[in-house]
Amino acid sequence: MDFKRLSIAFILSAAVLILWPKIFPPPPTSGLGKSAVVPTAAPASAAAVPASSPVPGAARAAEPIRAEKPRVGVPPVSAAEASDVVVSTALYKARLSNQGGDLVSWTLRRFKDASGKDLDLVRRTSPFPGRIARLDPADPFATRAAAALYQVTRETKGLDAIVRFHYREANGEGIVRTWTFGPGYVVGLAVQREGSTLPVGIVLGPGIGNPSEEELKTSYTKPGATIVLRQGGSVDRKAKDGLKEVVPLGQDVVAAGLEDNYFLAAFLPRGGAAATLRPVKIQAGKEEPLLESEVVLSGAGAVDAELFLGPKDLDLLEKLRPGMDKLIDYGWFAIVAKPLLWVLKWIQVWVVNWGVAIIGITFLIKVVLFPLTYKQLVSMKKMSVLQPRVETIRAKWSTKLKSDPQARVKMNEETMGLYKTEGVNPAGGCLPLVLQMPILIAFYQMLAHAIELRHAPFALWIQDLSAKDPYYVTPILMTATMWIQQQMTPSTGDATQKKILAAMPLVFGFMFKDMPSGLVLYWLVQNILTIGQQLLLNRYTDLGPVSAPKKA
8 A cells, every 4th residue: 555645645634634623514404404584573683683484383373272362460579670680609700681581681790702891692692592582473471471571589598599570461471481590500491381281482592692703703613503402312503603493302302402612501491391393584784684493382381491501511412301402512532522621631640731631642652553653654765775776666667558458457466566575564654544534533532522721821932722722733733744755754655646735835825824822732732742752663673684675
């Protein structure tokens, strides 16, 4: 097997596996069907235009239900003026408004945004999470209830803080919204209609967080992508700009929400609530409307759910619900990425610095793979020694390739005979590369989604391992080390292959210039260690004598 061609194939395959999901997000799978396109409704605010088409699942569930007769003599319930309710814990600070009973702010105390303030997962320019959904245009009460001033009551039950919003009209129709805040990132939300069993719904989104302009420009971040976890563990993902129509999800949903690279806002339905995804157009000034997504949870007369608003931390999600750890997208090699993350976290405990931990785990990977690397480099050196004789065989048969159909077969047989005589396995470098590839891709996926590396400083100018190198120093060094490594690699290919390989360092340097600096640091350190291995093996590895070519 030609090692140079194998190297080209390996490098190109790695590039495709790394970049393909970023450039071409996968289409939705089993749970995402098609339905009618949603027309936009009248503006809910100056900045947002939410979709308001009826939710298909809720409409079907509501068909056999008849509204109860309005009660007479029931006193109305509402508040005289607008006010906010604040709930604070060690992990977050939640702010709710009695106008609609919505969550208007959810700041995480342990995470900062691009400006250094506590990260707010509620999109400031969009409608708020947990608001009342307009499921049916023929139900005007839902529209009034979404903007009404609710009466507020608070109570404490153990470690939980309960905030209850109540609104009722003179005809007996009303809404009771109960928020239950605990010490973790999960909040209970129950909504119940009074005086009617017509459907009621709540909305999550659109969007998650408040990404900076720099984050929105890069294809690496994915603010507002929808994610659905179903019973059985299957996960459906849809890019933020890929949802063009209403998608009913049914009642087998474990979690449905919105995600970016590091955080998740998701409904955890209870009591048979039906979930639906729908697109939303966000009018951003004079620019073209942005198409984002929202999640609607609905039920007949009442809806009950939990709402997770927090980091995509592996340990946290594993304890939350069965299968929730799959909401962290480690790609095809999750079975390798999770142990790598565990080792990285273990190293960080000892060295404190996450950048040093990346260097440490890269060194450990090199040690574990040393036998494979040794075998690969020995095979390359043997192939390099035999290359002149291989070229002689090719030249011998090249003039006969067009006239003799069997010439290529005979050339290959003579080449393989040479390898057999000299005890060289042309596939000797294949297996090490095949075994290393899952580790390389898994390491990339692990670093790309590890919440621990978000805004984690390393040293000098690199103060955020999850962001690109602001001065492009590490991508330049990575490119240079790839070139040096290439020059040290024994040459076994033809002129065309050499030209292709010569361009590879520049191609990878360009691809990685906007990647998180933690990823570039890993690749740079790996290149440096590989160069060191090659220097040692070239100096101390004796392949023994190779027989001289036979005289014709």
